[in-house]
Amino acid sequence: MVGGKLMSPSRLQSVLEAGKFAVTAEAGPPRGPDAEVVRRKARLLKGSVDACNVTDNQTSVVRMASMAACRILSEEGVEPVMQMVCRDRNRIAAQSDILGAAALGIPNLLCLTGDHQSFGDHPQAKNVFDLDSIQLVKIAREMRDAARFAGGKALEGNLELFIGASANPFADPAKIQVPRLAKKVAAGAEFIQTQCVFNIEKFKEWMKGVRERGLDTATHILAGITPARSAAMLEYMATRVAGMDVPEAVIARVKGVPKARQAEEGIRIAVETVRQLREIPGVRGVHIMAIEWEESVPEIVKQAGVR
Amino acid sequence: MIVGDWKPIETILDYLGERERILIAGCNGCVTVCNAGGQKEVDMLARILDLAGKKRGRPFHITKITVERQCDPEFLPELLALAAEHDAVLSMACGAGVQLVAEHAPGREVFPAIDTNFIGAVERKGEWGERCQACGDCKLFVTGGICPVTRCSKSLMNGPCGGSRDGKCEVDPEIPCAWNLIVDRLEALGRLDQYDIIQPPADWSKSRDGGPRKLIRKDLQ
Numbered sequence: 001m002v003g004g005k006l007m008s009p010s011r012l013q014s015v016l017e018a019g020k021f022a023v024t025a026e027a028g029p030p031r032g033p034d035a036e037v038v039r040r041k042a043r044l045l046k047g048s049v050d051a052c053n054v055t056d057n058q059t060s061v062v063r064m065a066s067m068a069a070c071r072i073l074s075e076e077g078v079e080p081v082m083q084m085v086c087r088d089r090n091r092i093a094a095q096s097d098i099l100g101a102a103a104l105g106i107p108n109l110l111c112l113t114g115d116h117q118s119f120g121d122h123p124q125a126k127n128v129f130d131l132d133s134i135q136l137v138k139i140a141r142e143m144r145d146a147a148r149f150a151g152g153k154a155l156e157g158n159l160e161l162f163i164g165a166s167a168n169p170f171a172d173p174a175k176i177q178v179p180r181l182a183k184k185v186a187a188g189a190e191f192i193q194t195q196c197v198f199n200i201e202k203f204k205e206w207m208k209g210v211r212e213r214g215l216d217t218a219t220h221i222l223a224g225i226t227p228a229r230s231a232a233m234l235e236y237m238a239t240r241v242a243g244m245d246v247p248e249a250v251i252a253r254v255k256g257v258p259k260a261r262q263a264e265e266g267i268r269i270a271v272e273t274v275r276q277l278r279e280i281p282g283v284r285g286v287h288i289m290a291i292e293w294e295e296s297v298p299e300i301v302k303q304a305g306v307r
Numbered sequence: 308m309i310v311g312d313w314k315p316i317e318t319i320l321d322y323l324g325e326r327e328r329i330l331i332a333g334c335n336g337c338v339t340v341c342n343a344g345g346q347k348e349v350d351m352l353a354r355i356l357d358l359a360g361k362k363r364g365r366p367f368h369i370t371k372i373t374v375e376r377q378c379d380p381e382f383l384p385e386l387l388a389l390a391a392e393h394d395a396v397l398s399m400a401c402g403a404g405v406q407l408v409a410e411h412a413p414g415r416e417v418f419p420a421i422d423t424n425f426i427g428a429v430e431r432k433g434e435w436g437e438r439c440q441a442c443g444d445c446k447l448f449v450t451g452g453i454c455p456v457t458r459c460s461k462s463l464m465n466g467p468c469g470g471s472r473d474g475k476c477e478v479d480p481e482i483p484c485a486w487n488l489i490v491d492r493l494e495a496l497g498r499l500d501q502y503d504i505i506q507p508p509a510d511w512s513k514s515r516d517g518g519p520r521k522l523i524r525k526d527l528q
């Protein structure tokens with residue numbers, strides 16, 4: 001506490017506001033209660049990133065709660081970004097979890113709609129979707145800035161939280177993707193992490209629209225990166241993962257090297273992409289989503305020269 | 308209209324069990340229009356049960372009736388009188404009809420013969436699509452006449468999720484993405500700027516989430 005006012009606890013926010021190029025990563029919690037799995041991931045990432053997202057039952061597969069894994073990351077000295085999806089919680093649970101996260105010292109929140117449950121291991125589940133991600137951002141901002149819950153009643157005390165959302169420049173309809181970001185920014189998203197970029201031309205085009213609307217200065221955009229471990233993984237992402245854009249040429253490039261060296265090639269592509277993204281005006285950092293391959297993150301960060 | 312579809316015959320036979328005197332009750336409303344529970348389907352079900360009864364060695368005694376609307380007590384007296392002479396009523400109406408018959412036939416078993424699926428429209432001959440979830444707070448003005456509650460798999464109010472691809476929903480390539488339709492339509496209407504307005508969280512208390520709903524029209528009472 002300085003002069004009775006809380007300092008923003010988010011290091012990610014300080015880095016971005018200082019105009020430094022930010023690096024975030026992503027860690028998927030385990031499908032069991034073993035905290036050590038999370039600790040191991042934290043140790044791999046520590047020192048290489050400004051913060052690390054923890055996914056929230058991503059692809060609708062049951063995993064350890066994001067909030068719990070975030071706390072474990074904190075204990076290991078890695079700043080967490082708690083992902084929260086609208087699929088599994090109504091506005092009561094969402095706000096309650098936000099308070100709980102803040103109480104545990106989790107300084108960053110990423111508001112997401114969430115994959116449909118039909119993708120996961122409980123397709124028979126009832127979904128919630130009481131809110132959408134834009135409404136969730138707005139509610140979180142009002143809780144923080146106006147000390148007011150969505151229902152209108154006052155919240156006790158101070159909520160310190162850095163609030164963000166995602167963007168998918170490759171989703172359809174393409175013409176709505178810049179306006180959609182504008183809506184997220186208007187709702188109060190202070191940082192944006194994008195879907196992973198393989199199609200750099202399409203990303204550049206989106207960023208152009210983003211700059212034309214002045215959104216690059218109204219929020220902090222972190223471009224998504226996913227290192228490919230193999231050509232098979234790229235092909236899977238290209239065809240089976242909703243909202244992905246993996247150009248043929250990228251797949252062909254990884255396919256072109258022997259299997260044993262494809263991971264290396266994947267890292268090389270990731271490094272090149274980070275460098276290219278860094279040159280795009282308005283890109284304020286990268287968000288590396290190395291799916292179950294956290295070991296690759298320090299390597300990419302080092303080779304790309306962003307640390 | 309309310310769209311329904313037959314239950315598997317095995318399920319219906321399971322419900323009927325050892326019962327013999329069965330009243331099959333059709334409805335001239337929605338279920339006639341969607342070919343699930345009108346006069347024609349009553350005749351069809353009667354023939355099928357007749358065969359099944361003979362096959363099991365203990366024939367059913369079947370009576371058929373189709374009323375104007377099973378969801379209105381005004382049209383029920385004749386049906387209820389017949390029901391009293393049967394072991395069970397097999398109603399081919401929607402869930403509302405089945406329930407109203409049961410409510411007015413105390414002590415009489417009333418079984419559903421169809422699954423009530425949704426409020427929908429005819430898309431092609433023999434194809435219906437869901438259009439409305441009766442949320443009680445119609446938002447069609449905002450979304451250019453396309454329902455985000457029903458037709459978006461996630462009931463999103465502020466635009467497409469990141470999974471929309473080639474105009475299709477991430478859930479199934481056979482489902483059109485509602486937000487793709489909404490954006491195209493708003494654009495065609497010259498109202499795409501409407502999209503920029505942030506829609507507040509929906510008031511689900513007007514929907515089923517507020518508990519079973521009731522509508523009272525004093526002017527009609």
Ligand code: SF4
Pocket residue numbers: 438439440441442443444445446447454455456457
């Ligand atoms: S907005 Fe509500 S009332 Fe209107 S069509 Fe959709 S579900 Fe039905």
Ligand code: SF4
Pocket residue numbers: 458459460461462463466467468469470471472475476477478483484485486487
């Ligand atoms: S793809 Fe379209 S219809 Fe499907 S959930 Fe996303 S926005 Fe809704």
